[in-house]
Each structure stands twice: as C-alpha cells, then as structure tokens.
Amino acid sequence: MTTMPLRRLLVTLLFATLVGMPSLSQALDLGGQVRGVQGDPKKFATVQLDGPGSYVALTDANGRFSIKSVSPGQYRVKVTQGDKVQIFSMAIASGTLELVVKW
Numbered sequence: 001m002t003t004m005p006l007r008r009l010l011v012t013l014l015f016a017t018l019v020g021m022p023s024l025s026q027a028l029d030l031g032g033q034v035r036g037v038q039g040d041p042k043k044f045a046t047v048q049l050d051g052p053g054s055y056v057a058l059t060d061a062n063g064r065f066s067i068k069s070v071s072p073g074q075y076r077v078k079v080t081q082g083d084k085v086q087i088f089s090m091a092i093a094s095g096t097l098e099l100v101v102k103w
Contacts, residue, residue, distance in 0.1 A: 026072070027068075027069040027070060027071055028069075028070055028072060028094070028095045029066065029067070029068050029069070029070070029095055030055075030066065030067045030068075030070045030092065030095055030096070030097060031064070031065070031066040031067075031095060031096055031097075032047075032064070032065055032066075032096055032097030032098060032099060033059075033062070033063045033064050033065070033097075033098055033099070034047060034059050034063045034065070034079055034099045034100075034101060035063055035098070035099070035100055035101070036100070036101055036102075036103055037100060037101075037102060037103075040063075041059070041061075041062045041063025041064075042059060042063045042079070042081050042101060043059055043060065043061045043062070043063055044058060044059060044060075044061075044081070045058070045059045045063070045079055045080060045081035045101075046058055046059075046078075046079070046080045046081070047059065047065050047067075047077065047078075047079055047099070048077070048078040048079075048080070049067070049070065049075045049076075049077055049092070050075060050076045050078070051071075051073050051074050051075035051076060051092070052071040052072070052073035052074075052075075053070065053071045053073075055067045055070060070092060072091075072092055072093045073091070073092065074089070074090070074091050074092075075089070075090060075091070075092050076088075076089055077089070077090060077097070077099065079099055079101055081101075081103070084101070084103045086101045086102060086103075
C-alpha cells in the first residue's frame with residue numbers, strides 16, 4: 001500500500017521538475033541591425049548564422065534583418081557586404097542582435 005503514494009510523489013516531482021525547467025530548445029524570432037562604426041546602417045548585407053542551426057538573412061535599406069525560429073545557442077555570425085566580411089562569435093539567447101562592423 002505504501003508504494004502507490006511513493007510512486008505518485010515521484011511522478012509529481014518529475015513532472016514539476018520538467019515543467020519548471022526552461023527549455024533551451026525553444027525557438028525565438030531574431031531581429032537586429034547591422035551598422036558601421038560611424039552608426040551608418042549597412043543595407044543589403046548578408047547575415048549568416050552557423051551554430052545549433054544555420055540561418056541566412058539580408059538586411060534592408062535601414063540595415064535591419066529578421067530570422068524566424070532560431071534555436072538559442074553559441075553561433076558564428078558572418079556579415080558580408082560586397083567584398084567586406086566580418087565574423088562574430090556569440091551566444092544567442094534573446095531576440096535582438098546589434099552588430100557593428102568595422103567598415
């Protein structure tokens with residue numbers, strides 16, 4: 001008779017632990033902007049993310065970009081505009097990136 005309450009307690013604890021833990025696999029919608037060191041927006045630049053997933057976006061005339069359903073994690077972020085390239089290494093855990101390139 002004592003195994004049923006113990007089993008119920010263990011199942012309840014397991015469920016509470018799993019539900020209470022934040023999930024790193026929750027995808028997020030990522031938005032951001034690419035600017036130069038002078039603050040000028042980098043229009044029509046390619047933003048490429050390689051890490052837990054691979055994603056590519058093109059900036060608009062204001063240097064803004066968006067990527068849907070990005071998996072959080074450590075990424076190599078490559079920004080390309082013409083023959084100019086800059087690579088960043090960063091953890092992505094929120095929905096906003098502000099990238100400043102050297103050109």
